[in-house]
Amino acid sequence: MNYHTRKWVKPEDLNPNQSLFGGRLLQWIDEEAALYAVIQLENKKIVTKFISEINFVSSAKQGDIIEIGIEVxxxxxxxxxxxxxxxxxxxxxxxxxxxxxxxxxxxxxxNPAPHGKTKVEFVKDRLKPKESDEDFH
Structure with a gap:
């Protein structure tokens, strides 16, 4: 699992029990999943179709730093x-x-459209080296 984003749990993120509100966490997860898909599929037009069962294992409190991991x-x-x-x-x-x-x-x-991707690609692998970078190889 690669962890791409960190969030600091602030007072406005808390529920009445003074722990991280589940809805806020799901908002962060949906945004992170969308960003990950946009980068992988190289298309800004991405939508969430389905989210499976969500398992709340433990809670986070104000001041905690959490990290969101995503993998294909x-x-x-x-x-x-x-x-x-x-x-x-x-x-x-x-x-x-x-x-x-x-x-x-x-x-x-x-409308749903084929993306042609079959494996995880990293942005650095898609970037072409600049002419000045080629001088160092």
């Missing part, structure tokens, strides 16, 4: 399926797990 579990022809784990940055205690988040690639008209 499957590429479909028009979608990418992700798994997510959120943990406490300092203790590595799991806060929440989500087995499946399905993100769908859309065309200009908002």
């Amino acid at each position: 579990t499957r590429f479909g022809s028009t979608s990418v399926t992700l798994a997510c784990q959120v943990r406490n940055k300092m203790t590595h205690q799991t806060i929440i797990t989500v087995d499946r988040i399905v993100m769908v690639n859309l065309d200009e008209d908002g």
Whole structure:
């Protein structure tokens, strides 16, 4: 699992029990999944199709730093399926797990569209070296 984003739990993120509000955490997860899919599929037109069972394992409190981990579990022809784990940055205690988040690639008209991807790609591998960089190889 690769952890890409950290969040600091602030007073406005708390529920009446003074722990992290589940809805806020799900908002952060949905945003992180969308960003991950946009980068992987190289298309800004991505939507959340499905989120599987959400397992709240432990809570986070004000002042905790959490990190959101995302990994690809499957590429479909028009979608990418992700798994997510959120943990406490300092203790590595799991806060929440989500087995499946399905993100769908859309065309200009908002219809599901093939993306042509079959494996995880890293942005650095897609970038072409600048001419000045080639001098150092």
